[in-house]
Amino acid sequence: MTLADVESLPPGATLLHIGLPKTGTTAVQAAAARLRGDLLAQGVCYPGGALNHGRASNALMGRSTAVFEAGDISRWRRIARERRRHPDAVGWISYEQIVQAEPDVARRFLDELGPELHVVVTARAYVPMFASAWQQWVKDAGEVPFGAWLAEVLAARGADPAEVPGWAAGFWRRHDLPSIAERWARLVGPERVHVVVLDKRRPALLFDAFEGFLGLAPGTLASAPSDALLSNRSLSRAEAELVQGVNARAVEAEALSRPLYYRVMRNGAVSTMLRDREPARAEGTVRAPLDAARAIAAAGADAARRLADLGVDILGDAALLGEVPAAADATLPEPHASVDPGLAAYAVLGAMSSALGEGVNFSGGRLAATGGSAPSAVPGRRAAARELARRVRAGVRR
Numbered sequence: 001m002t003l004a005d006v007e008s009l010p011p012g013a014t015l016l017h018i019g020l021p022k023t024g025t026t027a028v029q030a031a032a033a034r035l036r037g038d039l040l041a042q043g044v045c046y047p048g049g050a051l052n053h054g055r056a057s058n059a060l061m062g063r064s065t066a067v068f069e070a071g072d073i074s075r076w077r078r079i080a081r082e083r084r085r086h087p088d089a090v091g092w093i094s095y096e097q098i099v100q101a102e103p104d105v106a107r108r109f110l111d112e113l114g115p116e117l118h119v120v121v122t123a124r125a126y127v128p129m130f131a132s133a134w135q136q137w138v139k140d141a142g143e144v145p146f147g148a149w150l151a152e153v154l155a156a157r158g159a160d161p162a163e164v165p166g167w168a169a170g171f172w173r174r175h176d177l178p179s180i181a182e183r184w185a186r187l188v189g190p191e192r193v194h195v196v197v198l199d200k201r202r203p204a205l206l207f208d209a210f211e212g213f214l215g216l217a218p219g220t221l222a223s224a225p226s227d228a229l230l231s232n233r234s235l236s237r238a239e240a241e242l243v244q245g246v247n248a249r250a251v252e253a254e255a256l257s258r259p260l261y262y263r264v265m266r267n268g269a270v271s272t273m274l275r276d277r278e279p280a281r282a283e284g285t286v287r288a289p290l291d292a293a294r295a296i297a298a299a300g301a302d303a304a305r306r307l308a309d310l311g312v313d314i315l316g317d318a319a320l321l322g323e324v325p326a327a328a329d330a331t332l333p334e335p336h337a338s339v340d341p342g343l344a345a346y347a348v349l350g351a352m353s354s355a356l357g358e359g360v361n362f363s364g365g366r367l368a369a370t371g372g373s374a375p376s377a378v379p380g381r382r383a384a385a386r387e388l389a390r391r392v393r394a395g396v397r398r
Helices: 025-034 038-040 053-061 074-084 096-100 103-113 128-139 146-156 165-176 177-188 205-214 239-255 257-277 290-312 318-322 341-355 383-397
Strands: 014-017 090-094 117-123 195-198 313-315
Touching: 014 096, 014 103, 014 205, 025 038, 025 090, 025 205, 053 074, 053 103, 074 090, 074 103, 096 165, 096 318, 103 117, 117 177, 117 205, 128 146, 128 165, 128 205, 128 239, 128 257, 128 290, 146 165, 146 290, 165 318, 177 195, 177 290, 195 205, 195 318, 239 341, 257 341, 290 318
Parallel strands: 014 090, 014 117, 117 195, 195 313
Antiparallel strands: none
């Protein structure tokens, strides 16, 4: 398929975007969340008030993830009721962890959303996807260094899940693209499963594809106000090593519960680094070494062949799934021997601000639930902490 071949879904149909993780899902969801009113005016219902439909989907699936607990089924029913209030609109549901739904659970979405269900799977070249997946795992409290993680994940491909680490088996549940596409093709038919392959040479392809499926005016999704917290840039190698090192020590000390980790690290230290600093080139990039990159690319090439055999719609160049980056290094570099004081300062400030309930780096920043820009800074109730933050920021700027 090309963009010219994309047919818009008919009124009353629903587009279910199920992932894969780390394939532009946050960018798509952030645009949709900020443009709910505009979308509805164009005949597209993106129900709810949150960034994505994670809480509702987990309730329907009856499972918890690192971010959302399963919760009560009423979470899903609220979303479903809103969708039904607009029967002539095209529905749009998006949550990247739906990729983990087994066949009986996937059928729940078909039963709930109706026979005119289309499924979109976003994908990207396998080699950089692995590096991004490790970074995401580290943000979720993962403690294993990249090289060891890579070895375990590659060894887990095709292995008995009971014989490999749970996180390695979990990677393939979320990223085995042809198996995921086949599961949904058996449910809704291959002609209603659409795989969008991201392409760095065509950065507009992702938004263009969704606009085509949904019948939106060109440029609609790109018009959404940007949000630095949701740009979801990659961590530099130095940033990732810092977070992974903290995680490893926290595991050793049994120091952080999952909710506390998310508050202090994921939504504090990591969010501040991602929003407020620009990594230096010397901090490096997380990249698979050449031998691992070749093995990963072989898995990507196999995925492209299996997708073609399935007969699902493929938008973009499936050959990119098996591409070996020209910049692959022969070996993994040695970990950084020291941490830049500026990087450490941002991480500590972020952890402090979130622990004290003052938002990201004492700004209160977060995605507004129903659109608009992030809230402006709010006056702090802890003057001493604010003064400390001001002084450290001043030192970092100097």
